[in-house]
Structure formats: C-alpha cells, structure tokens
Amino acid sequence: MYPRLVVDLKKVEHNTRIISDSCKTQGVDIMGVTKVFCGFEKIAEAEVKGGIKFLADSRIENLMKLNDLSAEKVLLRLPMISQASEVVKYADISLNSELKTIQALNDAAKKQGTIHKIMLMVDLGDLREGILPNQVDVVVTEILKLDHIKLYGLGVNLTCYGGVIPSEKNLGQLAEIADHIEKTYDIQLEMVSGGNSSSYYLVPQEKLPKKINNLRMGEILVLGRETAYGDAVEDMHDDAFIFEAEIVELKEKASVPTGDIGMDAFGNKPTFVDKGIRRRAILAAGVQDVKAAQLIPMDDKIDFLGSSSDHMIWDVTDSEENYEVGDIVKFKLEYGSMLSLFTSEYIQKDFI
Numbered sequence: 001m002y003p004r005l006v007v008d009l010k011k012v013e014h015n016t017r018i019i020s021d022s023c024k025t026q027g028v029d030i031m032g033v034t035k036v037f038c039g040f041e042k043i044a045e046a047e048v049k050g051g052i053k054f055l056a057d058s059r060i061e062n063l064m065k066l067n068d069l070s071a072e073k074v075l076l077r078l079p080m081i082s083q084a085s086e087v088v089k090y091a092d093i094s095l096n097s098e099l100k101t102i103q104a105l106n107d108a109a110k111k112q113g114t115i116h117k118i119m120l121m122v123d124l125g126d127l128r129e130g131i132l133p134n135q136v137d138v139v140v141t142e143i144l145k146l147d148h149i150k151l152y153g154l155g156v157n158l159t160c161y162g163g164v165i166p167s168e169k170n171l172g173q174l175a176e177i178a179d180h181i182e183k184t185y186d187i188q189l190e191m192v193s194g195g196n197s198s199s200y201y202l203v204p205q206e207k208l209p210k211k212i213n214n215l216r217m218g219e220i221l222v223l224g225r226e227t228a229y230g231d232a233v234e235d236m237h238d239d240a241f242i243f244e245a246e247i248v249e250l251k252e253k254a255s256v257p258t259g260d261i262g263m264d265a266f267g268n269k270p271t272f273v274d275k276g277i278r279r280r281a282i283l284a285a286g287v288q289d290v291k292a293a294q295l296i297p298m299d300d301k302i303d304f305l306g307s308s309s310d311h312m313i314w315d316v317t318d319s320e321e322n323y324e325v326g327d328i329v330k331f332k333l334e335y336g337s338m339l340s341l342f343t344s345e346y347i348q349k350d351f352i
C-alpha cells in the first residue's frame, strides 16, 4: 500500500552502534530520542540493540508505547503539571525547570510510593527551556528538600530555538555548574547531559568537557548526520528511512497556468516561470502527509513543482527514468518530513 515509509531497522541499529561506541570512548552514554518517529516500538528496539540504555521522548503517550523495552525512559519535554502522575508512572527520569512542577512530581511520587528522578535544565543561551545559571542555588536548595525527588542530573539544550552551537565554552559552563552543585551540597550528580545531536561533533574532536557523561541523540541516529553543521557522519546510513509515493497522473503540460491567477489551495498567490511544455508527475501524497520541500528525491533529476492537501506535482522532464502511471517514486528524508510522515495516519509504515 502506498504512500508508505520503509524503515530499515538494521540500518538504524548500525547508526546507533556507531554513535554509541564513539561516545563511549569519551565516557559518554547516549539516550535514543524517539519523538521524530512517534515512539514506534520496533525502531526504539533497534536503537536498544544498537547499544543505548535510555529511551527519551517529548510525550508520555510515546513513552507508554515503549514500556516493555528494557531501557530507562526519559521525558524530554518539561512535564505538564496536569500529567504529573503519568510522568511519575511512565518516565524514570524527567527534564525540569520549574519548581512548581517539581513539587507536583514530588506529590505524585509520594502517592505512588516511589522516588522520581529529575534532570535540572540550565539555559546557557539558546532560550528554550532551563533555569538561568544565577538561579541554580535557589532552585537546588528547594529541590533537595523534597523527599520523593532525586536530583539525578543536570542538562542543557542547545541548537533548538536559538540555534546556539554547543562549544567547549558553553558546555564547560555546564560542567562548572555541575561541579559547583556537587561541592556545595555534597551530592553526586549521576548524569550531566550536554545536549542533542548538535553536540556530537565535539566527541570525535575529544573536546567535550570531561564532566559531560550523556548526550540525547535523535536526528543523528535516524538520518546519519550531526546537526551543528549538518555534516554526514562517516560510515552511517542516511537512507534508513525511505518514503515511497505512487504516480497517479503523468502528462506533458505547460509550465504556466492558463487564466487569471488567484490563490492556491493555501491562500498564497503562486508565481510561475515559463519553461515551456514539461513532463509532470502527480504523486498521491500531499501536505496532509508531508512538506514536499523536505523530501530528497533519490532521482536527483526531478524537481518539486507544488503540492496541495493530497497531491504533489514533480517535474520529471529531465529524468533518465522512464516514469509511467503506477510507478513508485522514492525519497530520502529531512527531519521535518520524517516527523510529519510518522504523524500522518495515511502513511503505511513498513519495517525491513
């Protein structure tokens, strides 16, 4: 059935092993971040086989799907107070930055007769989640008063909102704060988590501060490239996930529409370049499934023309393939296209 997404689990496992092994040489454990594939259990399982011991997701609904896998579960998005009891139940560790929430988790853990582990997030400039460095003492003092919360670690998130690149400087600051907490409060932080796939480039350069012993890896494991500079990582697969869509019309047509131009399906006024008569393929998939601009055609001689809710139009004039109606066109993915393809219920997911 098409459109479909084909996932090569062996390639995911291989990618995970490469990154996991390389990080181990620097004393760093990794979390496998499952949110980009909506927590599909089989893919998470491939990552566990590839050597990871922590599975992390933004949503409790996804962690629930992973309940049977033998890995510690981590909630990445700051918990909603309204979900505190589910967080304690389904996540071993959660990332936090608000005392009010941590107190709610403490209450929930008390009710469930357990201790919930938290990673305190520090904002080192990217301006998404995290307490500011000058609040560390105030917040840690309060956390340490809570009987059902264990301050398990310290973390930072970079290259998400602000695009800030992880460096020896900002991660050095995280390491210093971790040292400060350990000395001042006479506790040990088991985990100091220095960011996501964008921190990986520091690992082969051996530039990650010693104190950092964890990274949270999503994109790099599934797409085979680091995300500070977008570079491919040697020996990794960038084609573990392939999107396939079927041609439902193939005709030669003009490149400029006929008639007065109003608005397209999404209220934008389109513009056109006259390239004469072109061979145009309509594929049976559209914006409901994926943003076509985030697809990488495996046939690099085809060009994206436009899409509406359920159709994509590609110019195949220059291709060496002799496409016909009913043929399948294949694409590699970007992060955004993977995210939406997994979310679309119209896309069949096949595993090989």
Ligand SMILES: *Cc1c(COP(=O)(O)O)cnc(C)c1O
Pocket: 033, 035, 058, 076, 077, 095, 157, 195, 196, 197, 198, 216, 217, 218, 219, 220, 227
């Ligand atoms: C999504 C996310 C990650 C993983 O990011 P990648 O760029 O996919 O590696 C790590 N940490 C947090 C807090 C996240 O939300």
